[in-house]
Amino acid sequence: MLQTTVALSIVAVILIMVNAKLSGRHMEGLKAGLKQALLSIPLIIVAFILAGMLEVLIPREFVQSWLSREAGLKGIVLGTFGGMLLAVGPYASFPIIASIWASGAGLGTVVAILTGWALLGLDKAPFETAFFGTKFYVYKWGVSALFCLGAGFIAHVLELVLLSR
Amino acid sequence: MKRSLLIVSVVAAVFVIVAFLVGGRALVLEGFNISINSATQSALMLFASFIVIGQIQVLLTKEMLDRWFKRSSGIKGIVVSAVAGGLFPGGPYIYFPFVASFAEKGLPFYVLIAFLLGKNTYDFARFPMEASLIAPNIAIIRNLITLPVPIIIGLLAKRYFGNKTIENVLGQAGETDATNDRSP
Secondary structure: OHHHHHHHHHHHHHHHHHHHHHOOOHHHHHHHHHHHHHHHHHHHHHHHHHHHHHHHHOOHHHHHHHHOHHHOHHHHHHHHHHHHHOOOOHHHHHHHHHHHHHOOOOHHHHHHHHHHHHHHOHHHHHHHHHHHOHHHHHHHHHHHHHHHHHHHHHHHHHHHHHHHO | OHHHHHHHHHHHHHHHHHHHHHHHHHHHHHHHHHHHHHHHHHHHHHHHHHHHHHHHHHHOOHHHHHHHHHHOOHHHHHHHHHHHHHHOOOOHHHHHHHHHHHHHOOOEHHHHHHHHHHHHHOOOOOHHHHHHHOOHHHHHHHHHHHOOHHHHHHHHHHHHHOOOEHHHHHOOOOHHHHHHHHOO
16 A cells, blocks of 8 residues: 555656646646546545445355455456446445455456456446447447456456466 | 546545445445545656646647647557647547548548547656556556557558548548637
């Protein structure tokens, strides 16, 4: 956690310096970040509350048989479609996904949830159908679903290989 | 954002009630403790993440991405579009009108699909949040595994549809007219 904080802080400082040199709009960037933070904080707080409740409520047996590494393909399929149904932005969905990971879900399941959320998320469906039509949405959904399952499967194999060492 | 806040608040309230019914006050407090611990541990990372997000938003202008788009075609076009998608700031109400405006200019379908999937898959401004709110190692693994997805789908689209525009591919002239109604 500390390493990530330090790394992100270094990236933040570098970006401020680059922005100051290239465009001189670094203060505008800080204001944009602050505005985004202020808009997102209520959502993040509520999402943390939801994540905490999920962590104490999700039965261990459910995680063990449906989401854990041992659940294998079941977890990947459930994760892909669970991610699709998680039709809220990253500030709300990431703490929820973190709580599922903390409950003991497998890497394949978590990667499938994340990829399903990113590629299939139902929150994007109205835009995709409105701008490019239902046919586009159906095709994109079909192809993307295969990639979500594939990503989950690769992560699952990766976890098995890493743990077998 | 407001819609998300409403949905998540309602769901959180339901789960607090369920936790109370299942395990009483003790379970609710246990849940709140976990929430407070996670929030405290992530606070500094979130602060740094928002600085990164703000700087990226200002650094990458629509005009810059516009230029990249126009210069590239073929496999280079696919890679450039996917990366440009990942760099493009904002939510669907911003990037869909942007993509639709290029569709109207007759850009090939493969370029547009690579951009859209690049946005969905990479979204570089999202990475700090993914790393800080979930876990850095999961964020890295997920991004590495899905790295080729927009490029593969772009290549498949190029292989099957060549330089056809989205209207030629889907045969839905007129549907992109919705762009004008949805522009922010």
